[in-house]
Amino acid sequence: MKKKYLELVELLHKYNYYYYEKNESLVSDVEYDKLIKELEKLEENYPELKVSNSPSEKVGSHFKTSKFNKVTHKKSMLSLSNSYNISEVENFIVRAKKSIDEEMEYILELKLDGLSISVIYENGKLVQAITRGDGIIGEDVTENILEIESIPHYLKERVSIEVRGEIVLPLSNFEKLNSQRLSDGEELFANPRNAASGTIRQLDSKIVKNRGLDCYFYYVVDGENFGISKHSDSLKFIENLGLKTSGVYEICKTSKELEERINFWEKERHSLPYETDGLVIKINDYNHHSILGNTTKAPRWAIAYKFPAKQVTTKLLGVTYQVGRTGTVTPVAELEAVEVSGSIVKRASLHNFDEIRRKDIKIGDKVFIEKAAEIIPQVIKVVKEERTGAELEIIPPTHCPICNTALAQEEGLVALKCPNPQCDAKIQRRIEYFVSRDAMSIDGLGGKIIEKFIEIGKIKDISDIYLLKNFKEELMSLDKMGEKSVNNLIDSIEESKKRDYSKTLYALGIPFVGKFLANLLAKESKSIDNLAKLDIEDLLNIEQVGEKVANSVYNFFRTEENIELLNKLKSFGINYEIKENNDTQLETFSGKTFLFTGKLEHFTRNEIKDIVEKLGGTNLGSVSKKLDFLIVGKDAGSKLEKALEIGTVKIIKEEDFFNMINEDSKEINSEQNNNSKLEPQSLF
Ligand SMILES: [Zn+2]
Numbered sequence: 001m002k003k004k005y006l007e008l009v010e011l012l013h014k015y016n017y018y019y020y021e022k023n024e025s026l027v028s029d030v031e032y033d034k035l036i037k038e039l040e041k042l043e044e045n046y047p048e049l050k051v052s053n054s055p056s057e058k059v060g061s062h063f064k065t066s067k068f069n070k071v072t073h074k075k076s077m078l079s080l081s082n083s084y085n086i087s088e089v090e091n092f093i094v095r096a097k098k099s100i101d102e103e104m105e106y107i108l109e110l111k112l113d114g115l116s117i118s119v120i121y122e123n124g125k126l127v128q129a130i131t132r133g134d135g136i137i138g139e140d141v142t143e144n145i146l147e148i149e150s151i152p153h154y155l156k157e158r159v160s161i162e163v164r165g166e167i168v169l170p171l172s173n174f175e176k177l178n179s180q181r182l183s184d185g186e187e188l189f190a191n192p193r194n195a196a197s198g199t200i201r202q203l204d205s206k207i208v209k210n211r212g213l214d215c216y217f218y219y220v221v222d223g224e225n226f227g228i229s230k231h232s233d234s235l236k237f238i239e240n241l242g243l244k245t246s247g248v249y250e251i252c253k254t255s256k257e258l259e260e261r262i263n264f265w266e267k268e269r270h271s272l273p274y275e276t277d278g279l280v281i282k283i284n285d286y287n288h289h290s291i292l293g294n295t296t297k298a299p300r301w302a303i304a305y306k307f308p309a310k311q312v313t314t315k316l317l318g319v320t321y322q323v324g325r326t327g328t329v330t331p332v333a334e335l336e337a338v339e340v341s342g343s344i345v346k347r348a349s350l351h352n353f354d355e356i357r358r359k360d361i362k363i364g365d366k367v368f369i370e371k372a373a374e375i376i377p378q379v380i381k382v383v384k385e386e387r388t389g390a391e392l393e394i395i396p397p398t399h400c401p402i403c404n405t406a407l408a409q410e411e412g413l414v415a416l417k418c419p420n421p422q423c424d425a426k427i428q429r430r431i432e433y434f435v436s437r438d439a440m441s442i443d444g445l446g447g448k449i450i451e452k453f454i455e456i457g458k459i460k461d462i463s464d465i466y467l468l469k470n471f472k473e474e475l476m477s478l479d480k481m482g483e484k485s486v487n488n489l490i491d492s493i494e495e496s497k498k499r500d501y502s503k504t505l506y507a508l509g510i511p512f513v514g515k516f517l518a519n520l521l522a523k524e525s526k527s528i529d530n531l532a533k534l535d536i537e538d539l540l541n542i543e544q545v546g547e548k549v550a551n552s553v554y555n556f557f558r559t560e561e562n563i564e565l566l567n568k569l570k571s572f573g574i575n576y577e578i579k580e581n582n583d584t585q586l587e588t589f590s591g592k593t594f595l596f597t598g599k600l601e602h603f604t605r606n607e608i609k610d611i612v613e614k615l616g617g618t619n620l621g622s623v624s625k626k627l628d629f630l631i632v633g634k635d636a637g638s639k640l641e642k643a644l645e646i647g648t649v650k651i652i653k654e655e656d657f658f659n660m661i662n663e664d665s666k667e668i669n670s671e672q673n674n675n676s677k678l679e680p681q682s683l684f
Contacts, residue, residue, distance in 0.1 A: 114168035124158035165217035323425035439507035527577035598633030
């Protein structure tokens with residue numbers, strides 16, 4: 001037992017050392033917390049084992065090496081106890097209520113993921129800034145703090161005050177920084193927090209200035225000295241002094257209310273411009289703080305609520321290869337199964353070999369993986385410090401894993417490609433793309449069915465799906481396919497022949513032609529025959545079409561296989577032109593541009609974009625002077641601000657948008673029913 005305990009102590013010391021001295025995480029927060037809990041449990045059960053410098057006692061690091069002067073905090077900077085679910089929050093409240101028998105108010109704040117700092121102002125002037133350090137002694141980083149724009153050098157009043165806050169690197173600046181480091185061949189930061197703390201502990205304050213750090217304050221030391229009696233008032237107080245807070249401090253009276261707000265922020269945090277790893281719940285009244293007091297590590301009047309982690313560490317077991325629609329071979333990380341954001345992850349994207357080389361990823365490595373909302377898991381970085389020497393290089397494949405054709409690399413491009421046009425993998429991906437929701441929107445034709453029919457040789461290219469109606473029996477022999485679902489599938493396939501020309505164009509999967517360009521090209525060309533005739537110059541004359549797209553479209557219509565496919569599709573009756581039907585173009589929409597922001601109540605983004613297009617309008621991707629209408633949903637943010645700034649944008653609510661649709665669209669609704677899912681009336 002002693003051996004196990006000492007090993008754990010040593011491991012945690014190592015993690016702390018890297019974290020606090022080198023701004024590097026060798027382990028994910030989740031795993032770290034688990035190890036600390038394990039240590040505490042051992043110390044509880046076998047108190048005789050406990051060493052004097054146990055990591056369980058410390059808030060942060062004891063400096064072994066330091067470039068900065070060490071300063072003792074006048075008041076310790078404690079950390080917070082963590083909770084991971086609402087019942088732990090309830091326990092915190094129950095415990096507090098044992099000491100306090102009057103009504104309590106709780107205040108909920110965002111827990112920003114950065115570097116904690118204590119900033120001291122004397123007579124309104126910033127005189128010193130100290131990192132948390134081990135909570136008792138921190139480092140003097142005043143010079144660097146002075147370079148952060150959002151930290152004022154002078155307060156609006158000449159008060160002497162110590163305030164605590166979190167220095168963060170906004171997500172947009174973090175992405176910029178890491179992509180710069182990638183192209184400079186420098187080691188990547190695993191997350192904005194490491195980047196922020198790495199930046200603050202730079203000796204060169206010019207670097208700090210350029211990185212665009214931000215700071216949000218959340219605590220006043222000895223707030224009662226300013227006649228304040230509540231935490232929420234202290235935040236208002238420092239806001240009035242010119243200090244920035246996150247603006248989020250919500251007062252709740254019950255654990256039910258807290259739960260509601262926790263659920264809200266769990267979703268909403270993804271729209272914030274910086275990373276949050278949780279929420280902080282504090283008891284609002286200062287009197288209650290002094291009654292409850294602190295443990296050696298944390299106050300008893302506050303608790304952190306941690307969101308499910310989106311970054312974890314695991315082991316890279318191997319690499320497999322996926323062949324995409326255009327033949328691009330993508331390396332995929334096969335991982336030791338691990339839970340991230342509530343789901344089990346076994347695979348993650350490695351993008352391409354350049355990235356593998358730049359991140360220096362090897363098989364057997366311990367890796368950081370991240371799974372953000374709605375994004376496929378990705379390998380962020382490698383923990384090189386934990387290499388044993390047994391790790392293996394990842395060697396690019398020479399042949400297609402599906403059809404065994406020798407792979408090719410296009411000049412100037414990093415991706416390896418399977419050049420075989422008949423590669424089963426490519427055919428399958430193309431069909432999956434063709435039938436997808438934004439393309440031909442064929443329900444019920446899943447990957448399994450496509451794979452099966454390719455395997456038995458009944459599907460050789462996209463157009464063969466229109467022959468599936470001849471293979472009802474084969475379809476019915478597939479798992480879970482009753483006669484009804486087979487008939488539905490065949491109806492859905494037939495129905496797809498009537499899709500708008502722009503959808504057909506998108507479904508063809510011309511390289512670089514996404515939804516937006518497909519729409520634009522459809523409008524410009526009116527029919528695929530016209531489009532096929534355009535030469536590169538004609539194409540370049542279309543606004544928003546660049547050289548890459550022009551070449552791609554031009555080449556597409558001059559490749560024999562494609563022409564053959566287009567002709568086959570034509571023979572099945574696929575719609576290749578814009579049906580002139582002016583009824584569907586509303587005055588109010590025609591030629592106008594639209595953008596949506598915030599949460600919409602009645603439509604999904606795609607639905608509403610479809611409506612705009614159907615009615616003759618254009619969707620824009622960002623706010624600019626070209627924008628005519630900004631439709632504002634709940635909790636609209638920066639787009640709304642920008643639109644207000646421009647001044648010429650008409651800002652309307654979702655209801656107003658409904659009214660615009662319904663003004664004189666009654667005749668449209670009857671027409672739309674046959675070929676689209678858009679029935680705005682049914683939404684009321
Ligand atoms: Zn292949």
